[in-house]
Amino acid sequence: MGRRVGIVGVGQTHHAAHRLDASGMELIAEAVTRAFDDAQITRDEIDAIVIGNMDHFENINYVDMWALEGLGAFMKPVFKVTTGGTTGTTIAACAFYSVASGLFDRVLAVGWEKNSESDTQAAVATCANPVLERDPFAGAIGPLATEYSMYMKAYGATEEDAALVAVRDRNNALNNPYAHNRMKVTVEDVMNSPMLSYPIKFLDMCPRSDGACAVIFASEEYAKKMCPRPAWVHASVVRHDYTHFGDLEWQWMPSLERASAEAYKKAGITNPLKEFDVAELYLPASTTGVKWMDSLWFCERGEAPKLIRKGVFNMDGELPVNPSGGVIATNPIGATGLIRVGEAAWQIMGRARDRQVPNVKKALVTGFGGCSWSDVIILGADLP
Amino acid sequence: MERVAIIGVGQTKYEQNKSGAFAELVYEVTSKALEDAGITVKEVDNVVSVSSDFWDGRTISSMAISDASGAFGKDITTVEGDGTFGALYGMMRILSGHFGVTVVVAHHKGTESNMSGITNTAFDPLVERKLGLDSVSSAAMQARRYMTRYGILEEQIALVSVKNHGNAKRNPLAMLPMDITVEDVMNSRMIASPLKKLDCSPVTDGACALILASEREAKKYSTNKKRVWMLGVGHCADAFRLGDRDLSDTRALKQAAKKAYQMASVEPGDIDVAEVYDAFTYMELMWLEGLGFCDDGMGAEYLERGNFNFDGEIPVNPSGGRLSAHPVQVAGLAAMAECALQLRGEAGDRQVEGAEIALAHGINGLCGQSHCVWILGK
Numbered sequence: 027m028g029r030r031v032g033i034v035g036v037g038q039t040h041h042a043a044h045r046l047d048a049s050g051m052e053l054i055a056e057a058v059t060r061a062f063d064d065a066q067i068t069r070d071e072i073d074a075i076v077i078g079n080m081d082h083f084e085n086i087n088y089v090d091m092w093a094l095e096g097l098g099a100f101m102k103p104v105f106k107v108t109t110g111g112t113t114g115t116t117i118a119a120c121a122f123y124s125v126a127s128g129l130f131d132r133v134l135a136v137g138w139e140k141n142s143e144s145d146t147q148a149a150v151a152t153c154a155n156p157v158l159e160r161d162p163f164a165g166a167i168g169p170l171a172t173e174y175s176m177y178m179k180a181y182g183a184t185e186e187d188a189a190l191v192a193v194r195d196r197n198n199a200l201n202n203p204y205a206h207n208r209m210k211v212t213v214e215d216v217m218n219s220p221m222l223s224y225p226i227k228f229l230d231m232c233p234r235s236d237g238a239c240a241v242i243f244a245s246e247e248y249a250k251k252m253c254p255r256p257a258w259v260h261a262s263v264v265r266h267d268y269t270h271f272g273d274l275e276w277q278w279m280p281s282l283e284r285a286s287a288e289a290y291k292k293a294g295i296t297n298p299l300k301e302f303d304v305a306e307l308y309l310p311a312s313t314t315g316v317k318w319m320d321s322l323w324f325c326e327r328g329e330a331p332k333l334i335r336k337g338v339f340n341m342d343g344e345l346p347v348n349p350s351g352g353v354i355a356t357n358p359i360g361a362t363g364l365i366r367v368g369e370a371a372w373q374i375m376g377r378a379r380d381r382q383v384p385n386v387k388k389a390l391v392t393g394f395g396g397c398s399w400s401d402v403i404i405l406g407a408d409l410p
Numbered sequence: 411m412e413r414v415a416i417i418g419v420g421q422t423k424y425e426q427n428k429s430g431a432f433a434e435l436v437y438e439v440t441s442k443a444l445e446d447a448g449i450t451v452k453e454v455d456n457v458v459s460v461s462s463d464f465w466d467g468r469t470i471s472s473m474a475i476s477d478a479s480g481a482f483g484k485d486i487t488t489v490e491g492d493g494t495f496g497a498l499y500g501m502m503r504i505l506s507g508h509f510g511v512t513v514v515v516a517h518h519k520g521t522e523s524n525m526s527g528i529t530n531t532a533f534d535p536l537v538e539r540k541l542g543l544d545s546v547s548s549a550a551m552q553a554r555r556y557m558t559r560y561g562i563l564e565e566q567i568a569l570v571s572v573k574n575h576g577n578a579k580r581n582p583l584a585m586l587p588m589d590i591t592v593e594d595v596m597n598s599r600m601i602a603s604p605l606k607k608l609d610c611s612p613v614t615d616g617a618c619a620l621i622l623a624s625e626r627e628a629k630k631y632s633t634n635k636k637r638v639w640m641l642g643v644g645h646c647a648d649a650f651r652l653g654d655r656d657l658s659d660t661r662a663l664k665q666a667a668k669k670a671y672q673m674a675s676v677e678p679g680d681i682d683v684a685e686v687y688d689a690f691t692y693m694e695l696m697w698l699e700g701l702g703f704c705d706d707g708m709g710a711e712y713l714e715r716g717n718f719n720f721d722g723e724i725p726v727n728p729s730g731g732r733l734s735a736h737p738v739q740v741a742g743l744a745a746m747a748e749c750a751l752q753l754r755g756e757a758g759d760r761q762v763e764g765a766e767i768a769l770a771h772g773i774n775g776l777c778g779q780s781h782c783v784w785i786l787g788k
Binding site: 049080092093104119151152153284396 | 462463464467468469470472473474476481482483484485486487488489490491495498499501502503504505506507508528529531532534535536643644645646647648649650661662665666774775776779780782
């Protein structure tokens with residue numbers, strides 16, 4: 027069995043729709059520098075680097091090569107991983123396995139995106155099969171709108187249930203100085219916002235942001251020396267079952283059900299709602315904050331709306347979800363999953379400031395990407 | 411440390427204008443590799459895909475190959491870059507203790523791509539891209555610098571082409587087996603001075619898959635003869651901007667090679683056969699120097715003496731190399747596959763007798779900015 031791995035430092039940019047003050051490389055350097063400061067180390071103490079983003083957003087080929095100076099990777103080992111929306115959690119998993127393998131002691135994971143330089147929807151559209159699916163499923167919103175429509179029909183969930191999630195995440199973002207969208211909203215505001223693709227409205231949906239995130243992973247030996255309270259990696263699992271959109275189950279999310287079940291098994295979790303203290307979930311639209319709660323085994327299929335209405339996932343609820351404001355507040359796509367990991371790590375390290383949930387021992391992280399790509403990472407305060 | 415083995419390899423024939431979609435190439439090589447390993451997809455628990463949205467012309471390109479690679483219901487991830495880096499991640503996943511039998515699969519349909527446009531996007535978008543640079547024109551600058559620094563002649567680098575296209579005649583998978591002379595290379599069309607057509611690798615379609623397993627599982631599923639051990643690996647990247655590097659310098663390769671040799675406890679002299687990334691003729695010489703097979707600037711002289719020939723001291727690119735088939739991203743993985751076949755004694759007419767330790771090499775970025783060096787052994 028490989029080595030145990032802990033997170034010892036996190037850095038992220040101040041995210042915004044247009045970071046006109048910084049190039050992509052400068053965004054990367056901003057996050058990396060802050061991660062070094064958080065871990066109180068210099069670039070000399072990094073053994074290897076993993077980076078990722080989505081190619082067609084900035085149209086930079088071989089990003090690992092281009093970003094070298096921003097990463098502090100000159101004359102160091104570096105390579106790139108990329109899996110669409112889950113890129114951020116894929117980067118984290120890669121850094122985790124790199125350290126666990128014993129080949130590297132301290133690995134820097136970096137995700138970034140400068141979406142203001144991209145045509146995001148056009149780039150996303152080409153993920154679909156060019157002959158069969160590119161027309162109906164172009165862009166990120168269509169499939170999400172489809173799945174929630176079917177969920178509403180199957181289980182009686184409502185647009186207001188989704189609006190409750192939007193209100194929760196957006197208001198949580200008020201406590202996060204790094205968040206892109208920080209606005210106080212009500213259910214009425216969400217319901218009255220412009221319809222994008224029924225039933226998803228403007229305030230239900232994630233933005234596209236400029237930003238970067240860097241997370242430092244270290245072996246047990248180093249982590250204990252580098253950090254008073256490292257966030258230990260207890261599990262990392264990926265499931266992906268896309269071939270064609272028509273092959274997917276739409277009322278529930280089999281890939282997330284399987285990924286979370288496997289991750290819970292690895293981490294010894296039997297009652298996720300009770301055992302997790304906080305969750306940073308990749309919820310690209312508020313609708314997924316309803317529907318996917320079923321798939322994370324917090325309740326039986328179709329029961330999620332009841333939990334949402336009770337406020338179970340609010341900051342003062344049983345399991346606070348997205349204290350950071352989540353993806354609908356901040357979405358530099360290649361970094362988004364890694365921000366979930368970094369925020370969850372900060373919760374365990376006690377460094378989440380105004381958005382800190384007291385006494386976090388176990389944290390749940392998810393990543394989501396096109397299409398139906400589900401990553402689940404579990405972090406803990408205790409050694410795995 | 412636990413060891414990791416390559417227990418199966420699968421390759422397409424490398425050629426132009428393959429008719430299948432790239433997922434079909436992935437299916438072909440994954441099936442072949444599983445068959446080679448004597449296992450089924452049931453024994454595999456994770457997949458590392460090597461894909462690029464640029465070359466595939468499709469966002470999240472790896473999304474389209476998950477079924478073809480046998481990843482349904484399994485852990486799948488994607489490395490973007492040369493296949494050697496994908497193999498590295500596959501090995502690290504196994505060493506982490508979290509994964510068992512691992513498929514590493516790379517695909518490329520060069521004939522559906524635009525080489526110049528796609529490699530142009532690897533340059534800085536603000537300054538260098540507008541100059542129209544691509545992988546060939548930047549390589550030409552590197553060739554010039556290397557030849558100027560060490561006084562190498564065009565006829566000398568042309569000899570690499572003669573050797574590798576000649577080697578390809580013994581490899582049924584190679585795309586360009588050719589009987590040519592230095593004169594043929596010199597008379598071929600100028601692409602970007604000093605590189606002529608026969609100094610450059612071709613646009614190629616193809617795919618390659620390796621099956622990796624931990625020592626315990628390798629011994630469970632395969633025989634001694636079929637197992638090839640991944641003894642050492644190293645990777646390292648130099649500065650991005652061409653102007654920030656001396657393009658004739660191979661410091662990143664030297665560092666990567668040093669690490670790989672140390673991990674495997676071998677020296678360059680122990681290598682019996684090498685597959686190095688000859689995207690252009692001059693590159694083979696530069697990389698051989700960086701790998702420590704000879705001193706800097708001496709590659710051409712060693713080549714002329716026949717040291718790197720099929721029957722030489724260290725046969726280099728017995729497969730025909732990238733000059734004879736260059737599916738980008740697949741190429742480094744194919745180099746590893748060739749080394750595995752050599753070590754298994756299954757390389758047919760191109761078998762290097764008694765090969766016990768092999769070296770495979772891949773590059774990322776422009777002018778070999780980043781290198782990954784593998785030492786494989788019986």
